[in-house]
Each structure stands twice: as C-alpha cells, then as structure tokens.
Amino acid sequence: MSIKSRAAVAFAPGKPLEIVELDVQAPKAGEVLVRIIATGVCHTDAFTLSGDDPEGIFPAVLGHEGGGIVEAVGEGVTSVSPGDHVIPLYTAECRRCKFCTSGKTNLCQAVRTTQGKGLMPDGTTRFSYQGKPIYHYMGTSTFSEYTVVPEISLAKINKEAPLEKVCLLGCGVTTGIGAVLNTAKVQAGSTVAIFGLGGIGLAAIIGATMANASRIIAIDINPDKFAIAEKLGATDFVNPKDYDKPIQEVIVELTDGGVDYSFECVGNVGLMRAALESCHKGWGESTIIGVAGAGQEISTRPFQLVTGRVWRGSAFGGVRGRTELPDYVAKAQSGEIPLDVFITHTMPLEDINSAFDLMHEGKSIRSVIHF
Numbered sequence: 001m002s003i004k005s006r007a008a009v010a011f012a013p014g015k016p017l018e019i020v021e022l023d024v025q026a027p028k029a030g031e032v033l034v035r036i037i038a039t040g041v042c043h044t045d046a047f048t049l050s051g052d053d054p055e056g057i058f059p060a061v062l063g064h065e066g067g068g069i070v071e072a073v074g075e076g077v078t079s080v081s082p083g084d085h086v087i088p089l090y091t092a093e094c095r096r097c098k099f100c101t102s103g104k105t106n107l108c109q110a111v112r113t114t115q116g117k118g119l120m121p122d123g124t125t126r127f128s129y130q131g132k133p134i135y136h137y138m139g140t141s142t143f144s145e146y147t148v149v150p151e152i153s154l155a156k157i158n159k160e161a162p163l164e165k166v167c168l169l170g171c172g173v174t175t176g177i178g179a180v181l182n183t184a185k186v187q188a189g190s191t192v193a194i195f196g197l198g199g200i201g202l203a204a205i206i207g208a209t210m211a212n213a214s215r216i217i218a219i220d221i222n223p224d225k226f227a228i229a230e231k232l233g234a235t236d237f238v239n240p241k242d243y244d245k246p247i248q249e250v251i252v253e254l255t256d257g258g259v260d261y262s263f264e265c266v267g268n269v270g271l272m273r274a275a276l277e278s279c280h281k282g283w284g285e286s287t288i289i290g291v292a293g294a295g296q297e298i299s300t301r302p303f304q305l306v307t308g309r310v311w312r313g314s315a316f317g318g319v320r321g322r323t324e325l326p327d328y329v330a331k332a333q334s335g336e337i338p339l340d341v342f343i344t345h346t347m348p349l350e351d352i353n354s355a356f357d358l359m360h361e362g363k364s365i366r367s368v369i370h371f
C-alpha cells in the first residue's frame with residue numbers, strides 16, 4: 001500500500017532538485033506518516049546537495065526543517081496519533097540509549113546508523129520513484145508532501161502554533177539559541193561574538209539576548225546582515241573585510257582582551273580558529289556550530305587552550321527535541337523567539353530551487369516552502 005506525494009528530489013549532487021510524484025509506503029512498526037505543511041531550507045541542505053558532504057547519498061529527498069501533521073501511524077506507535085502537529089527531528093530522542101540516559105548530551109544514537117545511510121531503522125526506504133528506491137535524508141526528508149519518520153524523531157507540539165513559522169525550530173533557530181543557552185550556557189553580563197549572520201548566527205544573537213549578554217558583537221562579510229542583527233539585539237558590527245589584520249586581533253582589541261563567548265556559525269575552519277582566538281585568556285569559550293567541508297581540520301596553537309580558552313561544539317543546540325521543542329514553540333508563540341524576522345521569502349515547492357539561489361546570493365535568511 002502506498003500513496004502519491006509531490007516531492008523535490010535530489011537525483012544527483014550539484015544538480016537542481018526535480019519536482020516529481022513519489023510513491024510513499026505506509027509507515028511500518030514504530031514509524032509515522034507525516035503530511036508536511038511547510039519546510040525551511042537550511043545551509044546544510046545546500047551543503048549536501050553540492051556534493052561536498054561525505055555522507056551525502058543520492059537520489060534522496062532532502063529537507064530537515066519541517067512542520068507537519070500526523071497522517072497515519074504504524075504498529076506500536078503510542079506517543080502521537082493522526083491529527084497531531086509535529087516537528088520532525090534529525091536528532092532523535094529515544095529516552096533509552098546510553099546517550100539519552102546519560103543526561104549529558106542530546107546525541108541520541110538509536111537510529112543514527114540507518115539515518116546516516118538514508119534508510120529507515122529496518123534498513124529500507126519508504127520512498128520510491130518509477131519503482132526505484134529514493135533515500136531519506138537526516139531522518140526527516142521534509143521536501144516531500146508526505147514523509148515517513150521514526151516515532152522517536154517527532155516532537156509533538158501545540159496545535160495552535162503556525163506550522164509555516166515554527167518549522168524553523170526544526171533546525172536553524174533552535175540550533176543557534178540552544179548553542180548559546182544549553183551548550184555554552186552564556187552568563188548574564190557576558191560579552192559574546194557571533195561569527196556569521198545566517199539563520200544560525202541570528203538565532204545565536206537571540207539566545208545571547210535571552211541570556212542577558214551585555215555586549216553582542218555581530219561579524220559577517222556581508223554587511224547587509226547587520227540591520228537584522230541589530231533588530232535582534234546585537235550591539236557591535238564588524239565586517240572582517242574592513243580590516244587588514246586578522247579578525248581575532250580586531251575583536252581582542254575591541255573587547256579589552258577578548259570575549260567571554262564566541263560562536264562560529266559559518267563552517268569555515270579558518271574562522272573557527274579566529275573565533276577561538278577572539279576569546280579572553282583564562283576563561284573565554286568558543287562553540288563551533290558551522291559544519292566544515294569533508295576532510296577539513298581545525299588548528300590553533302595549544303597555548304591558546306593551555307591559557308584557559310575552551311573549544312566546544314554543538315549539534316541542534318544541545319536540544320533534546322521531544323522534551324524541549326514544545327517549550328521553544330511556546331516561546332515563539334509568545335514572541336520571545338521572533339520567527340518572522342528569519343522568513344525573508346516564502347514560495348511553493350515548485351520554486352524550491354530559487355530558495356537555494358537566494359541563499360547562495362546572500363539574499364535570504366530563510367526561505368520557507370509552503371506545500
């Protein structure tokens with residue numbers, strides 16, 4: 001038994017997505033069929049589509065920033081039922097594995113291996129086109145009107161929340177805010193430097209504002225981003241292109257020795273080093289959020305760490321999706337997390353390739369696809 005679904009399929013790396021009608025099989029045990037109402041387009045989708053992602057598998061249905069409604073559930077599913085509003089999670093939360101029970105991380109491993117291979121936990125796909133399998137992506141595949149995901153990869157959210165906005169909590173906005181609040185645990189009164197002002201960096205600014213940071217330095221080579229950064233609470237604006245010395249020197253001078261916290265929100269290993277070295281001696285902490293290209297490595301002089309700086313990383317903002325996303329949704333509903341500023345463009349699925357163009361041209365923060 002299968003249903004038809006309009007989807008944007010990545011048939012090959014470096015090629016535009018193609019809008020086709022897929023066959024989607026019914027959810028098996030522990031799985032859920034979700035009708036996607038809206039999805040954001042994140043830089044990570046573009047990274048995979050480009051072919052630079054070593055884990056990229058084709059042909060696949062990309063997309064991991066969606067909001068939808070449960071259409072049907074497979075055998076044994078108890079935590080959601082048809083009609084529930086959900087956000088698919090690329091970081092599942094099984095609440096049973098060693099990682100979930102550690103209380104120290106959000107990196108649930110329950111479906112990790114098959115998810116990384118573009119498969120459902122039983123090792124098969126639910127998508128096919130002209131009889132040939134199409135792979136899943138990040139366990140979510142939100143660029144399809146209908147998608148199948150494991151039950152443990154769904155956050156059930158308030159039905160009143162607008163799915164065409166809170167879909168952004170499925171990745172970018174939560175990632176940036178969570179990195180500041182959960183991973184770095186920025187303290188009130190701190191100075192913070194945010195490198196890169198895309199969806200992730202702007203969300204990190206919101207997080208820093210929520211943490212009552214006293215000074216938030218927004219850094220980007222595209223000065224068009226500064227106006228929104230200011231609206232969200234950034235206090236200082238730095239364009240590395242305006243200086244002929246390393247950007248870490250500029251930040252250290254600007255802050256009397258360095259910032260308390262920095263965040264790399266680009267995926268550039270040179271900038272990761274700059275972000276670390278922008279931190280204050282003795283206590284400054286730098287968090288890597290950006291995803292670097294295959295095979296790239298970070299470096300710095302060990303003395304940077306010996307003298308008290310700390311380097312960490314954050315995935316999905318350290319957020320345990322099923323447990324914590326409902327609260328993020330509530331904060332978006334109350335206006336504490338302003339989602340409207342992120343949505344610079346909306347478009348139907350048929351125009352999804354222009355969302356990638358707008359991102360590459362630096363013209364969008366987030367494009368949201370309405371199905």
Ligand SMILES: NC(=O)c1ccc[n+]([C@@H]2O[C@H](COP(=O)([O-])OP(=O)(O)OC[C@H]3O[C@@H](n4cnc5c(N)ncnc54)[C@H](O)[C@@H]3O)[C@@H](O)[C@H]2O)c1
Binds near residue numbers: 271362
């Ligand atoms: N860790 C996670 O869980 C997670 C989640 C989502 C995205 N990401 C990654 O975060 C990164 C950012 O994602 P996004 O959607 O915000 O991307 P984006 O493309 O929207 O934004 C990137 C920004 O960085 C700026 N930039 C580029 N080079 C720069 C430089 N040298 N110095 C300063 N600014 C520079 C660009 O002008 C742009 O404004 C990507 O690498 C993405 O893959 C990580």
Ligand SMILES: [Zn+2]
Binds near residue numbers: 042043064171172
């Ligand atoms: Zn993302």
Ligand SMILES: [Zn+2]
Binds near residue numbers: 093
């Ligand atoms: Zn788990």
